[in-house]
Amino acid sequence: xxxxxxxxxxxxxxxxxxxxxxxxxxxxxxxxxxxxxxxxxxxxxxxxxxxxxxxxxxxxxxxxxxxxxxxxxxxxxxxxxxxxxxxxxxxxxxxxxxxxxxxxxxxxxxxxxxxxxxxxxxxxxxxxxxxxxxxxxxxxxxxxxxxxxxxxxxxxxxxxxxxxxxxxxxxxxxxxxxxxxxxxxxxxxxxxxxxxxxxxxxxxxxxxxxxxxxxxxxxxxxxxxxxxxxxxxxxxxxxxxxxxxx
Amino acid sequence: xxxxxxxxxxxxxxxxxxxxxxxxxxxxxxxxxxxxxxxxxxxxxxxxxxxxxxxxxxxxxxxxxxxxxxxxxxxxxxxxxxxxxxxxxxxxxxxxxxxxxxxxxxxxxxxxxxxxxxxxxxxxxxxxxxxxxxxxxxxxxxxxxxxxxxxxxxxxxxxxxxxxxxxxxxxxxxxxxxxxxxxxxxxxxxxxxxxxxxxxxxxxxxxxxxxxxxxxxxxxxxxxxxxxxxxxxxxxxxxxxxxxxx
Amino acid sequence: xxxxxxxxxxxxxxxxxxxxxxxxxxxxxxxxxxxxxxxxxxxxxxxxxxxxxxxxxxxxxxxxxxxxxxxxxxxxxxxxxxxxxxxxxxxxxxxxxxxxxxxxxxxxxxxxxxxxxxxxxxxxxxxxxxxxxxxxxxxxxxxxxxxxxxxxxxxxxxxxxxxxxxxxxxxxxxxxxxxxxxxxxxxxxxxxxxxxxxxxxxxxxxxxxxxxxxxxxxxxxxxxxxxxxxxxxxxxxxxxxxxxxx
Amino acid sequence: xxxxxxxxxxxxxxxxxxxxxxxxxxxxxxxxxxxxxxxxxxxxxxxxxxxxxxxxxxxxxxxxxxxxxxxxxxxxxxxxxxxxxxxxxxxxxxxxxxxxxxxxxxxxxxxxxxxxxxxxxxxxxxxxxxxxxxxxxxxxxxxxxxxxxxxxxxxxxxxxxxxxxxxxxxxxxxxxxxxxxxxxxxxxxxxxxxxxxxxxxxxxxxxxxxxxxxxxxxxxxxxxxxxxxxxxxxxxxxxxxxxxxx
Numbered sequence: 001x002x003x004x005x006x007x008x009x010x011x012x013x014x015x016x017x018x019x020x021x022x023x024x025x026x027x028x029x030x031x032x033x034x035x036x037x038x039x040x041x042x043x044x045x046x047x048x049x050x051x052x053x054x055x056x057x058x059x060x061x062x063x064x065x066x067x068x069x070x071x072x073x074x075x076x077x078x079x080x081x082x083x084x085x086x087x088x089x090x091x092x093x094x095x096x097x098x099x100x101x102x103x104x105x106x107x108x109x110x111x112x113x114x115x116x117x118x119x120x121x122x123x124x125x126x127x128x129x130x131x132x133x134x135x136x137x138x139x140x141x142x143x144x145x146x147x148x149x150x151x152x153x154x155x156x157x158x159x160x161x162x163x164x165x166x167x168x169x170x171x172x173x174x175x176x177x178x179x180x181x182x183x184x185x186x187x188x189x190x191x192x193x194x195x196x197x198x199x200x201x202x203x204x205x206x207x208x209x210x211x212x213x214x215x216x217x218x219x220x221x222x223x224x225x226x227x228x229x230x231x232x233x234x235x236x237x238x239x240x241x242x243x244x245x246x
Numbered sequence: 247x248x249x250x251x252x253x254x255x256x257x258x259x260x261x262x263x264x265x266x267x268x269x270x271x272x273x274x275x276x277x278x279x280x281x282x283x284x285x286x287x288x289x290x291x292x293x294x295x296x297x298x299x300x301x302x303x304x305x306x307x308x309x310x311x312x313x314x315x316x317x318x319x320x321x322x323x324x325x326x327x328x329x330x331x332x333x334x335x336x337x338x339x340x341x342x343x344x345x346x347x348x349x350x351x352x353x354x355x356x357x358x359x360x361x362x363x364x365x366x367x368x369x370x371x372x373x374x375x376x377x378x379x380x381x382x383x384x385x386x387x388x389x390x391x392x393x394x395x396x397x398x399x400x401x402x403x404x405x406x407x408x409x410x411x412x413x414x415x416x417x418x419x420x421x422x423x424x425x426x427x428x429x430x431x432x433x434x435x436x437x438x439x440x441x442x443x444x445x446x447x448x449x450x451x452x453x454x455x456x457x458x459x460x461x462x463x464x465x466x467x468x469x470x471x472x473x474x475x476x477x478x479x480x481x482x483x484x485x486x487x488x489x490x491x492x
Numbered sequence: 493x494x495x496x497x498x499x500x501x502x503x504x505x506x507x508x509x510x511x512x513x514x515x516x517x518x519x520x521x522x523x524x525x526x527x528x529x530x531x532x533x534x535x536x537x538x539x540x541x542x543x544x545x546x547x548x549x550x551x552x553x554x555x556x557x558x559x560x561x562x563x564x565x566x567x568x569x570x571x572x573x574x575x576x577x578x579x580x581x582x583x584x585x586x587x588x589x590x591x592x593x594x595x596x597x598x599x600x601x602x603x604x605x606x607x608x609x610x611x612x613x614x615x616x617x618x619x620x621x622x623x624x625x626x627x628x629x630x631x632x633x634x635x636x637x638x639x640x641x642x643x644x645x646x647x648x649x650x651x652x653x654x655x656x657x658x659x660x661x662x663x664x665x666x667x668x669x670x671x672x673x674x675x676x677x678x679x680x681x682x683x684x685x686x687x688x689x690x691x692x693x694x695x696x697x698x699x700x701x702x703x704x705x706x707x708x709x710x711x712x713x714x715x716x717x718x719x720x721x722x723x724x725x726x727x728x729x730x731x732x733x734x735x736x737x738x
Numbered sequence: 739x740x741x742x743x744x745x746x747x748x749x750x751x752x753x754x755x756x757x758x759x760x761x762x763x764x765x766x767x768x769x770x771x772x773x774x775x776x777x778x779x780x781x782x783x784x785x786x787x788x789x790x791x792x793x794x795x796x797x798x799x800x801x802x803x804x805x806x807x808x809x810x811x812x813x814x815x816x817x818x819x820x821x822x823x824x825x826x827x828x829x830x831x832x833x834x835x836x837x838x839x840x841x842x843x844x845x846x847x848x849x850x851x852x853x854x855x856x857x858x859x860x861x862x863x864x865x866x867x868x869x870x871x872x873x874x875x876x877x878x879x880x881x882x883x884x885x886x887x888x889x890x891x892x893x894x895x896x897x898x899x900x901x902x903x904x905x906x907x908x909x910x911x912x913x914x915x916x917x918x919x920x921x922x923x924x925x926x927x928x929x930x931x932x933x934x935x936x937x938x939x940x941x942x943x944x945x946x947x948x949x950x951x952x953x954x955x956x957x958x959x960x961x962x963x964x965x966x967x968x969x970x971x972x973x974x975x976x977x978x979x980x981x982x983x984x
Contacts, residue, residue, distance in 0.1 A: 094364055094408065096876055116360040117435050118340055120482035128487075131982070133651045133672050138834055138929030143964040147652070148670075148982050159625045159664070160639070162340065162436055162480040165413055168905070169657070172674075174666040177487045178640075180625050182664075189363050190408055191876030226881040234408040236366035241374075241423045244869070244886055342630055377736070379897045379918050384588055384683030389718040393898070394736055394916075405871045406885070411907070414659070418897070418920075420912040424886075426871050428910075437630030472635040490623070490640055586856055586900065608852040609927050610832055612974035620979075654832065654928055654972040657905055669979045681855050682900055726900040728858035733866075733915045 004045040004224045007067040008034045009058065011074040012051040014202045021202045029073055029207060033102075036213035037220060045220060052077055057085050064088055068224045069098035071216070074105045075202065081109050090114060094190025095230035098223025100216065103200035106161070111196070114189050115163055121181070122158035128176035130154040130199060132183060136170045141184065141195065141218045149211045155201040157181045163196075171215075173198060184215070186222075191231040193223040250291040250470045253313040254280045255304065257320040258297040260448045267448045275319055275453060279348075282459035283466060291466060298323055303331050310334055314470045315344035317462070320351045321448065327355050336360060340436025341476040344469025346462065349446030352407075357442070360435050361409055367427070368404035374422035376400040376445060378429060382416045387430065387441065387464045395457045401447040403427045409442075417461075419444060430461070432468075437477040439469040496537040496716045499559040500526045501550065503566040504543040506694045513694045521565055521699060525594075528705035529712060537712060544569055549577050556580055560716045561590035563708070566597045567694065573601050582606060586682030587722040590715025592708065595692030598653070603688070606681050607655055613673070614650035620668035622646040622691060624675060628662045633676065633687065633710045641703045647693040649673045655688075663707075665690060676707070678714075683723040685715040742783040742962045745805040746772045747796065749812040750789040752940045759940045767811055767945060771840075774951035775958060783958060790815055795823050802826055806962045807836035809954070812843045813940065819847050828852060832928025833968040836961025838954065841938035844899075849934070852927050853901055859919070860896035866914035868892040868937060870921060874908045879922065879933065879956045887949045893939040895919045901934075909953075911936060922953070924960075929969040931961040 010030025014021040025032050030049040037047045050058025052074070064070075070089070074081070089110045093099050101111045106119045132149035134142045149171075158179030164187070171184025183198030197215060200206045207213070225231070256276025260267040271278050276295040283293045296304025298320075310316075316335070320327070335356045339345050347357045352365045378395035380388045395417075404425030410433070417430025429444030443461060446452045453459070471477070502522025506513040517524050522541040529539045542550025544566075556562075562581070566573070581602045585591050593603045598611045624641035626634045641663075650671030656679070663676025675690030689707060692698045699705070717723070748768025752759040763770050768787040775785045788796025790812075802808075808827070812819070827848045831837050839849045844857045870887035872880045887909075896917030902925070909922025921936030935953060938944045945951070963969070 090362075114362040116336075116362040118480045120480045122483055122485050124485050124487065126487060129670075131670050131672075135651050135653070135674060136657070136926070137652055137969060138926060138931065138963065140964050150982065156485075158485065159627050160480065160629050161627070164410065164433070164435055165628070165661070167411055169661065172651070172664055172672045174670055174672045176670075178490070178621075178623050178666055178668075179485075180623075180664045180666045180672050182627060187410070188874070188876060189410055193876065225876065226878050231875060234364045234366045234406065237368055239368050239370050239402075239404065239425075241370065241372060244424070244888065375916075377916050377918075381897050381899070381920060382680070382903070383723060383898050384680060384685065384717065386718050396736065405873050405910070406875050407873075411874070415903070415907065418910055418918045420916055420918045422916075424867075424869050424912055424914075426869075426910045426912045426918050428873060434628070434630060439630065471630065472632050477629060490642065582854075606854040608828075608854040610972045612972045614975055614977050616977050616979065618979060648977075650977065652972065656902065656925070656927055659903055670982075671977075679902070681902055726856045726858045726898065729860055731860050731862050731894075731896065731917075733862065733864060736916075 001228055003043060004220060004228065005066055005068045006037055006045050006047040006220055007063060008047065008049040008071045009073065010049060010051045011077050012053060013077050014075065024205045029202060032207045033071060033216065036207060037217055040213060040217035041220065052080060057081060059085050059088065061088060064092050067097055068228050069100065069220045071100040071102060072105045072108055072110065073102045073200065074108050078107050078109055086110050086113055092230060093192035093194065094234060095232050096191035096225035097230055098192060098225065099194045100219050100223060101194065101196045103198055106196065114194060117164060118162045121161045122179065124156040124177065126156065127153040128156055130173050130175055132171050132173050132199065134170065135172055136168060139168065139170050140222050141170050141215060143218055144214050145211055151199055151206060151209060153204050154199055154206060157183065157198050190234055191225065195219045195223055247474055249289060250466060251312055251314045252283055252291050252293040252466055253309060254293065254295040254317045255319065256295060256297045257323050258299060259323050260321065270451045275448060278453045279317060279319065279462065282453060283463055286459060286463035287466065298326060303327060305331050305334065307334060310338045313343055314474050315346065315466045317346040317348060318351045318354055318356065319348045319446065320354050324353050324355055332356050332359055338476060339438035339440065340480060341478050342437035342471035343476055344438060344471065345440045346465050346469060347440065347442045349444055352442065360440065363410060364408045367407045368425065370402040370423065372402065373399040374402055376419050376421055378417050378419050378445065380416065381418050382414060385414065385416050386468050387416050387461060389464055390460055391457055397445055397452060397455060399450050400445060400452065403429065403444050436480055437471065441465045441469055493720055495535060496712060497558055497560045497720065498529055498537050498539040498712055499555060500539065500541040500563045502541060502543045503569050504545060505569050506567065516697045521694060524699045525563060525708065528699060529709055532705060532709035533712065544572060549573060551577050551580065553580060556584050559589055560720050561592065561712045563592040563594060564597045564600055564602065565594045565692065566600050570599050570601055578602050578605055584722060585684035585686065586726060587724050588683035588717035589722055590684060590717065591686045592711050592715060593686065593688045595690055598688065606686060609656060610654045613653045614671065616648040616669065618648065619645040620648055622665050622667055624663050624665050624691065626662065627664050628660060631660065631662050632714050633662050633707060635710055636706050637703055643691055643698060643701060645696050646691060646698060649675065649690050682726055683717065687711045687715055739966055741781060742958060743804055743806045744775055744783050744785040744958055745801060746785065746787040746809045747811065748787060748789045749815050750791060751815050752813065762943045767940060770945045771809060771954065774945060775955055778951060778955035779958065790818060795819060797823050797826065799826060802830050805835055806966050807838065807958045809838040809840060810843045810846055810848065811840045811938065812846050816845050816847055824848050824851055830968060831930035831932065832972060833970055834929035834963035835968055836930060836963065837932045838957050838961060839932065839934045841936055844934065852932060855902060856900045859899045860917065862894040862915065864894065865891040866894055868911050868913055870909050870911050870937065872908065873910050874906060877906065877908050878960050879908050879953060881956055882952050883949055889937055889944060889947060891942050892937060892944065895921065895936050928972055929963065933957045933961055
């Protein structure tokens with residue numbers, strides 16, 4: 001098998017508007033995320049970054065077909081993502097493409113489409129310490145991740161998080177203010193694997209954090225489809241009796 | 247607590263077009279389903295039936311708000327259900343309304359909306375015997391249901407059924423042709439409980455079957471929200487530090 | 493259906509040895525737990541308390557057969573529970589008896605027997621505030637329980653908690669020191685329902701807390717078998733072809 | 739990472755007693771299973787076979803510690819496996835060793851110990867056709883496996899199978915007599931991954947079947963711990979406040 005073909009999608013709006021964000025992520029959050037994956041996965045992955053502002057948001061059909069795992073960071077421009085791209089991504093995930101949904105992308109159209117719930121949560125941006133606790137210690141996404149993973153300053157995300165019960169709950173966070181959050185959640189939809197990971201507000205240097213980078217690299221490996229191929233869209237064939245007999 | 251307020255929604259199209267269906271269900275499938283619930287739940291439920299052809303498909307806001315559990319049977323007119331009603335039902339389920347999705351309603355817009363997958367499956371209409379096996383024998387939906395439940399003639403539904411892994415798998419069917427199907431599946435979305443039950447093609451008298459009626463009555467009781475009240479739509483409140491302290 | 497027949501099992505050792513515990517629970521922790529259930533469930537339950545020190549630990553075969561839901565609190569005398577009683581309880585749970593496992597009973601022999609893991613956890617007894625957060629807001633065990641449930645002083649239990657992934661995760665706690673814990677977990681084993689609830693160290697008046705009492709009362713209702721009957725021990729019948737045909 | 743270190747455990751009793759079994763498996767079932775893994779995994783695995791009759795059943799501490807994935811086939815001599823070996827295996831699985839449990843080993847002591855239920859099932863040995871259907875098509879264990887996998891003659895195993903709900907349900911079988919069975923089930927216990935796979939009665943050449951061999955090879959890869967190392971037995975450390983701070 002060849003390297004995992006990874007596409008990092010960045011909304012890329014805060015970086016233009018907000019000097020504080022640009023100071024932390026001078027090349028954009030998507031490029032920092034991509035660089036982390038390149039560092040940790042080396043020849044095991046081929047990583048590119050695309051943005052909302054590109055034609056078809058950087059995700060034309062051929063790019064999606066050549067993507068094994070898509071990472072998605074968005075926050076204030078969810079509504080600018082077109083129906084056509086959301087439809088395309090949903091079909092790709094059901095066919096086997098992995099999807100990593102990051103922080104404020106809990107409200108991304110593709111995430112809400114795939115989960116079917118409101119994906120709402122409680123929040124407070126007060127630069128609090130977040131502790132990310134592993135509750136599934138044998139899970140490959142946790143390999144090499146400290147327990148707890150400590151993030152000195154982050155936006156608080158708290159329960160209730162209105163998602164379906166995850167197929168596997170991997171991480172639970174607590175915050176200095178006492179709230180908890182199911183911040184590392186695995187889902188399977190169709191043939192595709194989805195991982196939601198909550199750390200990553202644009203105002204803090206979370207994607208420079210070595211342990212966060214490790215989680216994302218592990219998750220890319222976990223979410224990649226076997227044999228680097230999508231399985232095709234599911235179908236509903238009429239099947240005459242004995243169709244499976246040799 | 248008062249009786250469970252149940253609304254049975256019928257697409258009510260086959261009954262008009264197809265003498266074979268009308269012969270089996272002279273008052274419409276929805277009325278047969280409703281009658282079964284009334285027989286088995288007695289004073290424990292208050293059951294009405296509504297149809298696609300009514301204004302707002304029989305589901306204006308006040309009816310939805312006064313519904314604890316909604317049953318949904320549809321087949322050839324899924325696309326005629328309006329966006330407004332699908333939105334309203336999604337919000338109601340996330341707020342706590344129970345939903346029972348029957349047979350060909352695997353393709354109902356509200357089911358696909360809530361699950362996020364294609365909900366496709368394999369099928370063959372050849373009047374085969376279906377055996378419905380209990381795989382969760384302590385589950386309240388199975389109470390009083392024989393193992394297996396035998397349906398002499400039914401449409402075959404077979405795997406792969408493109409749904410998220412159910413939160414609880416209750417029944418698995420086999421068919422004379424050898425196929426299997428996860429035909430009794432529980433999901434929770436938001437505060438609401440959803441039960442999909444596959445037996446029930448319009449060409450066979452499945453909803454007259456006493457054991458099928460028992461399953462539906464059990465499922466109504468399982469899906470009813472505590473205290474007969476919806477919990478309200480989930481929200482995303484900004485929460486100052488210590489908001490929960492007395 | 494008659495009232496739920498509840499048996500509260502108390503280890504009843506700290507109460508004798510430790511004046512601090514006796515001051516909080518002068519009649520024993522089991523009697524305080526039982527009183528809370530009687531208050532909240534009224535005629536809906538018939539509650540008795542038994543202890544380790546009684547013959548067969550208060551759980552002879554006839555008592556177990558007449559128990560719909562058993563609550564279990566133990567801490568320092570797990571090893572004194574006999575093989576015969578553990579075997580009896582395992583068979584009863586698999587046959588349909590509900591089981592509520594409280595706090596330090598994570599190490600109870602019957603809990604480890606039913607779960608198959610070490611059930612170990614991290615701990616610190618420092619009288620810290622525990623916040624119990626609901627992550628499954630539609631679940632019947634959460635009905636009427638505040639979010640968060642605040643316990644002013646408790647022993648800290650923290651992850652990793654070495655249990656199988658619960659069938660339903662209902663509550664997650666955080667502690668003043670920053671740890672988190674999956675403190676409200678539902679399991680089904682055989683026909684029986686099991687609920688583990690972590691608040692309840694003997695040094696704090698946790699079972700006098702009205703919200704904790706509410707959780708236990710809800711959990712008793714959730715864990716009670718349909719029709720107040722055990723389903724009998726599972727079997728492994730040799731089954732000739734067509735055994736299920738009429 | 740080096741090759742996966744695989745140990746195939748064979749009960750090795752039928753092979754001695756029963757000419758029919760010896761004709762199918764002249765070197766023992768364990769050697770046929772091991773040969774299949776060697777063929778399919780090549781340099782990716784290092785496979786040995788051991789048997790009940792060896793000292794410590796072929797599983798002394800050093801062999802267990804040097805095993806990433808253990809396969810287990812047993813039938814009529816479950817009770818001959820010693821407490822010491824069952825304890826050792828349980829600790830190894832909780833620490834991260836993968837375990838594949840085959841066919842009649844549903845009653846193996848280590849399987850019942852880890853699952854906590856009776857693991858009973860319905861059965862009939864009539865040489866019926868078994869169809870193994872994939873219900874989790876993106877799961878790595880299904881990669882390259884036909885849908886359905888057809889086994890011309892097998893013992894029937896049918897529901898109810900008294901196991902905890904699997905963490906992932908991968909395969910469901912049907913039999914010519916109409917029964918169904920959850921025959922491909924994934925569990926995680928502690929750090930370890932467990933896969934139960936039902937095809938494989940000693941009277942039929944199931945482990946020569948190329949698709950069955952593919953399932954087992956896939957499952958070995960799925961069950962192998964990250965970095966080929968066990969995580970150590972879980973512990974219950976007392977943790978002073980702030981123990982995790984740098």
